Amino acid sequence: FQLQTLLNDSRSPSIQKSIEIFNEYLIHTQIKPLFYRLLLHPGITEEQLEQFMLPICQLARELPQIEFVIFFDEVNTSSCLGLFKEMFMDRTLHGNNLPKNLFFTAAINPSIKPSDNTLVHRQDYLVHQLPQALENLKVSYGTLESTSLRDYIVKKIAMFRVNSENNHQIVMPLEEYAQEMLADSILNAQDFCERYLGRNSVSQREIQRCFNLIEFFWKIRFDDEIESGNDLYQPNPVRCIALALTLIYYFRLPTKEDNIQRNDKQTPPREELATLLSRTIPNFLDIIQTELDKFVNIDNFVIPNAVAINQAVREHIFAIVVSIVTRTPLCIIGAPG
Structure with missing residues (x-):
C-alpha cells in the first residue's frame, strides 16, 4: 500500500522520495529465479x-x-x-x-x-x-587446442591481481617474468598430466586453483618475518608459483620408490614432472623442500615424540593446512599408517 501511494504522486520525485520508492519495492517484491x-x-x-x-x-x-x-x-x-x-x-x-x-x-x-x-x-x-x-541433440565442444589453451592461460594471468600486503586496497599484477614463468609451467604441467594420467585428470579448475593458491602464498608470512618489522617485505613470486604448482600437480604423483614398491610401471613418477618444471622454475625441488622444512617442524606444530617428521608427514601436514585455509578439495590416498 505504501508503494502504491508513493507511485500515485504525480509530482517528480525527489532523491529522498526515489530512495523510499526503491526501498519499498525491494521490501515487498517477491523475486523468483528464471x-x-x-x-x-x-x-x-x-x-x-x-x-x-x-x-x-x-x-x-x-x-x-x-x-x-x-x-x-x-x-x-x-x-x-x-x-x-x-x-x-x-x-x-x-x-x-x-x-x-x-x-x-x-x-x-x-x-x-x-x-x-x-x-x-x-x-x-x-x-x-x-x-x-x-x-542428435549433442554438440561436442572437445578440448582446447594447445595454442588456444595457451592464449587462455596468458590472458587469465594478465588479468590476475594480487593484493598488496601493506595496503589491501592496492592490487598489482605479477611481474612480466613471473607471468611467463607461470604460463609455461601451467601449460607443461597440464600437458604432462593429460598425456600420462589421462585426458580427464586435469581441467580449467586446476588453473583457477593455481591462481587461488598463488594469492594465498603471496599473503602468508612466517612469524619471524612479521616480528622483524620489515614493512617493505615483498613476497617472492617464484616461491608462490612453485608452491601452488606443487599442491595442484606435483603432490598428486607417486615417487619412483612408490612405483617400485607397487610394481607400477605405468604411472609416471613425480621426479619426471619435477624435471619438466625445473626448466621454467630454477631450483624447483630446492624451493619446495626448503618451504616444507620451514613450515613443518616442532616450532610450528605439536608433534608426539614417537612420530618422526619424515617427508610424507611434512607433505601431508603442509597440504592439509593449506587446503583447509584456502578451502581447496584434498584427498589423501595411501596404505594405513
Missing part, C-alpha cells in the same frame, strides 16, 4: 526429478510470457535417462504436458569405452549411453 540447475548423479531418482520440476512448472504456468531455463549437469551419470528423453523430446513428464516456456539445456560427459591403451592412474567417470533420440 534459471534452475540440478547436478545429476546415480543416486537421483525419478521421484526427486519430479519434485524438482513441480514448482518450476507451477511458476511457468503462472508466468507464460517468461522463458525459464533449466540446466541439468552431468545428465548421463543419472539412471533416469528415459525421463530426460520424455522431457526433452516429448515435452511431457510422466505423461503430463510441460509448459511451453521451459527451455532445457544439459551437459554430459563423453562416453568412452576404456581400452588397454587408455588405462591411466585414475579411473574415468561412470557414464551411461544416451538414448538414441537424444544423440
Whole structure:
C-alpha cells in the first residue's frame, strides 16, 4: 500500500522520495529465479526429478510470457535417462504436458569405452549411453587446442591481481617474468598430466586453483618475518608459483620408490614432472623442500615424540593446512599408517 501511494504522486520525485520508492519495492517484491540447475548423479531418482520440476512448472504456468531455463549437469551419470528423453523430446513428464516456456539445456560427459591403451592412474567417470533420440541433440565442444589453451592461460594471468600486503586496497599484477614463468609451467604441467594420467585428470579448475593458491602464498608470512618489522617485505613470486604448482600437480604423483614398491610401471613418477618444471622454475625441488622444512617442524606444530617428521608427514601436514585455509578439495590416498 505504501508503494502504491508513493507511485500515485504525480509530482517528480525527489532523491529522498526515489530512495523510499526503491526501498519499498525491494521490501515487498517477491523475486523468483528464471534459471534452475540440478547436478545429476546415480543416486537421483525419478521421484526427486519430479519434485524438482513441480514448482518450476507451477511458476511457468503462472508466468507464460517468461522463458525459464533449466540446466541439468552431468545428465548421463543419472539412471533416469528415459525421463530426460520424455522431457526433452516429448515435452511431457510422466505423461503430463510441460509448459511451453521451459527451455532445457544439459551437459554430459563423453562416453568412452576404456581400452588397454587408455588405462591411466585414475579411473574415468561412470557414464551411461544416451538414448538414441537424444544423440542428435549433442554438440561436442572437445578440448582446447594447445595454442588456444595457451592464449587462455596468458590472458587469465594478465588479468590476475594480487593484493598488496601493506595496503589491501592496492592490487598489482605479477611481474612480466613471473607471468611467463607461470604460463609455461601451467601449460607443461597440464600437458604432462593429460598425456600420462589421462585426458580427464586435469581441467580449467586446476588453473583457477593455481591462481587461488598463488594469492594465498603471496599473503602468508612466517612469524619471524612479521616480528622483524620489515614493512617493505615483498613476497617472492617464484616461491608462490612453485608452491601452488606443487599442491595442484606435483603432490598428486607417486615417487619412483612408490612405483617400485607397487610394481607400477605405468604411472609416471613425480621426479619426471619435477624435471619438466625445473626448466621454467630454477631450483624447483630446492624451493619446495626448503618451504616444507620451514613450515613443518616442532616450532610450528605439536608433534608426539614417537612420530618422526619424515617427508610424507611434512607433505601431508603442509597440504592439509593449506587446503583447509584456502578451502581447496584434498584427498589423501595411501596404505594405513
